[in-house]
Every structure is written in C-alpha cells, then in structure tokens.
Amino acid sequence: MYRKQVRRRRAVLVILVVLALVLISATFSESKSGPLHTVQQGVASVFSPLEEGATRALKPARDLVNWVSETFNARGENSELKTDVQKLRSRLANAQAAMGENEQLRNLLKLDRGGALAGYEPVTARVIARPPTVWYSTVQVDAGSGDGVALNDPVINGDGLIGRVSDVTHWSSKVTLITDAESSVSAKVLPSGPQGVAEPEAGDPSVMLLDFIDKSEPIHEGQIVVTAGWSNGTISSAFPAGIPIGEVRQTTVGQQETYQNVRLDPFADMRNLDYVQVATNGPERPGVSK
Amino acid sequence: MIVTWRIGVRIALVMVVAVLLQLSFFSYLTLFGTTPNIIPLVAVTLGLLGGAMVGAICGFALGFVLDSTLLATLGVSSLVLLAVGYLAGRYREGTEISNTLMPPLLIGVLTMAASAGFSAIQLMLGVETQVSLLILREIFVQGLLAFLLAIPFYPLIRRALRPAIVDDVVAGRRMRTPIRSAAKGRRRRPRRRTPRIRRASGIS
Numbered sequence: 001m002y003r004k005q006v007r008r009r010r011a012v013l014v015i016l017v018v019l020a021l022v023l024i025s026a027t028f029s030e031s032k033s034g035p036l037h038t039v040q041q042g043v044a045s046v047f048s049p050l051e052e053g054a055t056r057a058l059k060p061a062r063d064l065v066n067w068v069s070e071t072f073n074a075r076g077e078n079s080e081l082k083t084d085v086q087k088l089r090s091r092l093a094n095a096q097a098a099m100g101e102n103e104q105l106r107n108l109l110k111l112d113r114g115g116a117l118a119g120y121e122p123v124t125a126r127v128i129a130r131p132p133t134v135w136y137s138t139v140q141v142d143a144g145s146g147d148g149v150a151l152n153d154p155v156i157n158g159d160g161l162i163g164r165v166s167d168v169t170h171w172s173s174k175v176t177l178i179t180d181a182e183s184s185v186s187a188k189v190l191p192s193g194p195q196g197v198a199e200p201e202a203g204d205p206s207v208m209l210l211d212f213i214d215k216s217e218p219i220h221e222g223q224i225v226v227t228a229g230w231s232n233g234t235i236s237s238a239f240p241a242g243i244p245i246g247e248v249r250q251t252t253v254g255q256q257e258t259y260q261n262v263r264l265d266p267f268a269d270m271r272n273l274d275y276v277q278v279a280t281n282g283p284e285r286p287g288v289s290k
Numbered sequence: 291m292i293v294t295w296r297i298g299v300r301i302a303l304v305m306v307v308a309v310l311l312q313l314s315f316f317s318y319l320t321l322f323g324t325t326p327n328i329i330p331l332v333a334v335t336l337g338l339l340g341g342a343m344v345g346a347i348c349g350f351a352l353g354f355v356l357d358s359t360l361l362a363t364l365g366v367s368s369l370v371l372l373a374v375g376y377l378a379g380r381y382r383e384g385t386e387i388s389n390t391l392m393p394p395l396l397i398g399v400l401t402m403a404a405s406a407g408f409s410a411i412q413l414m415l416g417v418e419t420q421v422s423l424l425i426l427r428e429i430f431v432q433g434l435l436a437f438l439l440a441i442p443f444y445p446l447i448r449r450a451l452r453p454a455i456v457d458d459v460v461a462g463r464r465m466r467t468p469i470r471s472a473a474k475g476r477r478r479r480p481r482r483r484t485p486r487i488r489r490a491s492g493i494s
Contacts, residue, residue: 009343012347028363129317130313132317133405135409140360167361271318272318
C-alpha cells in the first residue's frame with residue numbers, strides 16, 4: 001500500500017516536471033497565435049476583470065502601506081531635493097530664454113507642433129497587475145485589441161516614456177517597461193544630440209545606462225535624454241522621436257574603453273504607475289510588427 | 291489531507307485569491323527594497339498541509355495561473371513552485387510539526403529557494419544580467435518577508451482547509467467528547483434541583 005503511494009507520488013512529480021519543461025520549450029518555439037498562447041490569453045482575459053476589480057478595491061490599502069514606507073524614505077530625499085531645486089532654478093532661467101528662441105525659430109521654419117506623438121491616438125489605460133519578481137519589468141493594463149491597442153505601441157505617462165506593448169488580448173495588454181532586461185531604446189541626449197541606446201542597468205532596474213556614446217562627446221549631469229526615433233529605412237525603433245526618457249545622473253570614462261558610461265534616472269516612476277497612455281494607430285514604422 | 295471535491299474547490303479558491311492579492315496588492319508594495327511574494331508561501335503552505343502530491347499539483351497550478359495572467363513564459367513559475375510545494379509536502383510527511391515557528395521558518399527558507407531557482411531559470415533562458423548583490427539581496431529579503439507574512443497567512447489557510455486536515459479532525463473529535471459530557475452534566479443539575487427547591491419552599 002505504502003509502496004503504491006510512493007510510486008504514485010513519484011509518477012505525479014515526474015509528469016508535472018515534464019509538463020513544465022514542455023510548456024517552457026513550447027512557449028519559446030511557438031508563434032504568438034499558437035494554441036498555448038491562445039490558452040494563456042484566454043486565462044488572462046478571464047482574470048483581467050477580476051484583477052481590475054481587485055486593483056480598484058485594494059488601492060486604499062496599498063496607498064496606506066506605501067505611505068508608511070515612503071514617509072521613512074522622505075527624510076533622506078528632502079535634503080537631496082533642496083539641492084536639486086537650487087540647480088533647477090538656474091536651469092529654468094536658461095530654459096525660458098531657449099524656449100522663446102525656439103518658438104521664433106519654429107515659426108520661421110513652420111515646423112509641426114504636434115509633439116512627439118503627433119499622428120497617434122492616445123488610449124488611457126489603468127495598470128491592473130504587476131509581476132511579483134524583479135526579473136520581469138512588465139505591467140498589465142486594462143486596454144486591449146478591443147480598444148485599438150496593437151503590438152509594439154509606445155506607452156507613456158505624464159512624466160515620460162514607460163515602455164511598449166509586448167502582448168495583447170482583447171481586454172488587456174502586457175507592457176514591457178523600459179527598465180526590463182529585454183528592453184533597449186534608441187535615445188539621444190539634448191541639446192547636443194549624441195545618440196545611443198538606453199538599457200536597464202544589470203541588477204538594478206531603477207537605473208538605466210545610455211550605451212554606445214563616444215567618449216569624446218561632452219555629456220554632463222542633468223542633461224535630458226529623449227527617444228531618437230532611429231530608422232534606416234528597413235528597420236526602425238518602435239518609439240517616435242522626442243519622448244522624454246530620463247536625465248543624466250553620472251558619466252564615467254574608462255581609459256581603455258571606446259564608449260563612456262552614462263547612467264540615467266528615468267523620469268517615470270515605474271514602481272508607482274496607476275494610469276498610462278498607449279499611443280495607438282500611429283504611422284507605420286519600417287520593421288516594427290503590429 | 292482528505293481531498294474531496296469540496297476541499298478541491300476551497301483549495302482552488304485559496305489559489306485564485308492568492309494570485310489576485312499578489313498581482314493587485316503585494317506587487318505594488320516595496321518593503322526593504324523588494325516586493326513581497328505570497329505565491330511561494332501559498333504553494334509551501336498547501337504542501338505542508340496536504341503532503342507532497344497536493345503541494346506539487348497546487349504549485350504547478352499556481353505557477354500556470356500566474357504565468358498566464360502575466361502573459362509570461364509558461365512553465366517557469368510552475369517548475370519552481372511545484373518543486374517547493376513537493377519539498378514542503380515531503381517534509382511534512384516525514385516529520386511531525388510540533389513547533390509553531392516551524393512552518394513560517396520553512397516557508398521563509400523555501401521561498402528563498404524558489405526565488406533562487408527562478409533566478410537560475412531566468413539566467414538559463416538567456417535574460418542578460420549579471421549575478422549582482424542586488425539579486426542576492428532580493429532572494430534573501432523575499433525569504434524574510436515570506437517568513438513574516440507566513441505568521442498570519444499560514445493559520446489563515448489552515449483554517450480555510452480545516453475540515454480536510456486529518457490532524458485537526460482527529461484532535462477535534464478528541465476535544466469534543468469530554469467537553470460535551472461536561473456540558474451535559476452542568477445542564478442536568480439545575481433541572482433536577484429547581485423542582486426540589488420549589489417543593490421544599492412550598493411554591494408548587
């Protein structure tokens with residue numbers, strides 16, 4: 001009797017392990033419209049209204065817990081912010097002068113004033129779920145193909161670039177954040193314009209690195225980094241040019257290296273996302289699948 | 291654990307509530323620089339209460355639902371969670387849990403193992419990152435948070451599945467017998483005494 005139980009237990013374990021391994025390899029090998037993805041999207045569609053309800057219902061409790069932990073952090077941030085304010089005041093004066101100049105030049109050249117997302121239709125979406133592990137920097141939003149959301153649509157919020165849509169169901173979508181290990185965004189530093197690739201720093205998803213910036217390029221702390229909207233005619237970035245990404249925090253130049261290490265602080269706070277905007281129905285970008 | 295269909299429904303409900311709580315509440319919190327994860331906690335708890343087979347099956351199902359709702363790579367979480375659920379169940383089958391601190395400790399340790407296993411699979415699947423101190427800190431802090439969260443969650447899940455837990459059913463039967471007989475004895479005495487007193491005082 002006992003031996004039979006042991007045999008059954010081992011058989012169940014082996015079956016489950018094999019099933020898990022089959023699922024892993026099948027998910028990787030199968031296309032987005034394959035049967036496993038369909039099952040996955042079905043489960044996600046069933047759960048998305050429940051997640052939305054739970055997210056709304058639990059918001060006060062979440063805010064309370066976060067308020068407590070943020071109060072502890074606020075003391076340290078206060079002195080840092082005071083120094084930032086002093087720096088920003090001097091920069092504001094320069095920026096206001098530059099804005100006036102910019103306005104005049106735009107009028108002269110009759111440039112498009114629609115901003116970075118001109119030609120897109122923004123869809124506002126609520127963040128309904130987040131993964132529990134640092135390995136996935138993704139969020140689920142409550143807008144899907146039914147709202148016009150498509151694969152690779154750029155996602156922003158009031159602060160700047162958030163990421164892009166990496167999977168879509170009818171009612172919800174998965175957004176891969178720019179801090180995800182798989183993400184890389186073509187970016188340029190303002191105002192001088194050297195271009196590189198913004199990626200998350202290994203092991204610390206809250207900081208980004210701007211790679212491939214030649215060490216001869218002068219880059220200083222506080223410079224703004226925006227999307228470059230790079231394209232060579234056959235392939236291009238999923239993001240249009242001019243969406244703010246972050247601010248240069250630190251630059252270091254190694255003697256043996258060709259490129260300098262530029263660390264960025266993303267403008268958007270990826271840990272506290274409630275609402276985002278998905279830029280849908282944008283102009284066709286070569287090499288970017290929809 | 292005696293798993294009837296009613297208990298199966300209860301276990302499924304516990305798992306669904308756990309996934310919803312994780313995705314909509316705990317994943318938004320940052321405690322000691324990391325996010326608390328109650329999914330391994332639930333898999334280990336079910337293993338500790340139901341044994342190796344229940345632990346493995348529930349771990350697999352939890353992982354499948356989690357990966358499906360997050361549209362992540364299917365099978366990764368299932369593999370890790372079925373392993374910790376099974377290990378917890380094997381521990382329970384081989385050892386008597388007499389110390390109340392033992393389940394939270396075990397949950398903390400197995401959550402750390404789950405977190406490390408998950409990291410290892412991610413690295414094997416080609417996520418480009420290096421094993422930094424931050425990842426090691428994440429593994430350790432997740433274990434610590436799981437230990438702390440297990441203190442309220444383990445009794446709560448145990449309570450939800452109480453009718454199926456053999457130890458509790460047996461203990462409940464043992465407890466019920468002396469209590470009932472004592473209660474019956476107490477109830478009988480006043481019924482007998484009252485008429486005697488009344489008779490003696492001449493009321494009836």
